[in-house]
Amino acid sequence: MSFSLIKDGFEIHRGVCEGALLEALRDEADSVAALAGSACVRHLRSRSTVFRELAIAGSVYAFLPRDVKPVRSILFDKTSAENWPVAWHQDLTICVTEENVIDGYGPWSHKDGVPHVQPPIELLRNMITFRLHLDDTPESNGALRVIPGSHEWGRISTESLADLDKEDAVTCECNAGDVVLMSPLILHSSRRSVAPARRRVIHYEYARIYDLHPRLHWFEEADAG
Numbered sequence: 001m002s003f004s005l006i007k008d009g010f011e012i013h014r015g016v017c018e019g020a021l022l023e024a025l026r027d028e029a030d031s032v033a034a035l036a037g038s039a040c041v042r043h044l045r046s047r048s049t050v051f052r053e054l055a056i057a058g059s060v061y062a063f064l065p066r067d068v069k070p071v072r073s074i075l076f077d078k079t080s081a082e083n084w085p086v087a088w089h090q091d092l093t094i095c096v097t098e099e100n101v102i103d104g105y106g107p108w109s110h111k112d113g114v115p116h117v118q119p120p121i122e123l124l125r126n127m128i129t130f131r132l133h134l135d136d137t138p139e140s141n142g143a144l145r146v147i148p149g150s151h152e153w154g155r156i157s158t159e160s161l162a163d164l165d166k167e168d169a170v171t172c173e174c175n176a177g178d179v180v181l182m183s184p185l186i187l188h189s190s191r192r193s194v195a196p197a198r199r200r201v202i203h204y205e206y207a208r209i210y211d212l213h214p215r216l217h218w219f220e221e222a223d224a225g
Helices: 019-036 049-055 121-125 219-224
Strands: 010-012 040-041 069-076 086-089 108-111 112-118 127-132 144-146 177-183 188-190 199-207
Touching: 019 069, 019 199, 040 127, 049 069, 049 199, 069 219, 188 219
Parallel strands: none
Antiparallel strands: 010 177, 040 069, 069 199, 086 188, 108 112, 127 177, 127 199, 144 188
């Protein structure tokens, strides 16, 4: 069965990256993760010229609208020692350079000392997440799970999540080099791996820069150049 980013909130593209490039990205991911000392490395583009250039490469933009730019980058590196489950959620926050009181923006939080805020939902609707798998990720290795169409449900409160029907969830099993495109508003989760192996994922978020309120500035736009 095929899925559509517009209709279902996600889609999978097979074999986007392979061969020497895939191996080079794995090596770079290992170097960055070792230097950061973390299995979840935020602001990836500021840490690596390779991943900064990949985020704006033509091979990536072949899947994206021309008017979006990278605004967040993360390396996830699950291993048998770092094997965590992720509960059902939407990606509702963006990271910016400063905190300002602006109608429609809030609540505010901080991660790694960087201000994060929930923006108006229209901004989120125009964002796209690009996830490049550097390793095979079957269901047994904590593959991403999504609920097709849930990106159309709006902002879902934490209290409502437990009552939502998740029987139609789809597991996005991927091979190394596959890409998942998704809306940040789609409900998604991942289980703890039952057969843990490397599960490195490059996670880029793209947005229309001009959708952000003029009194705010994207953190990674300034951070990564």
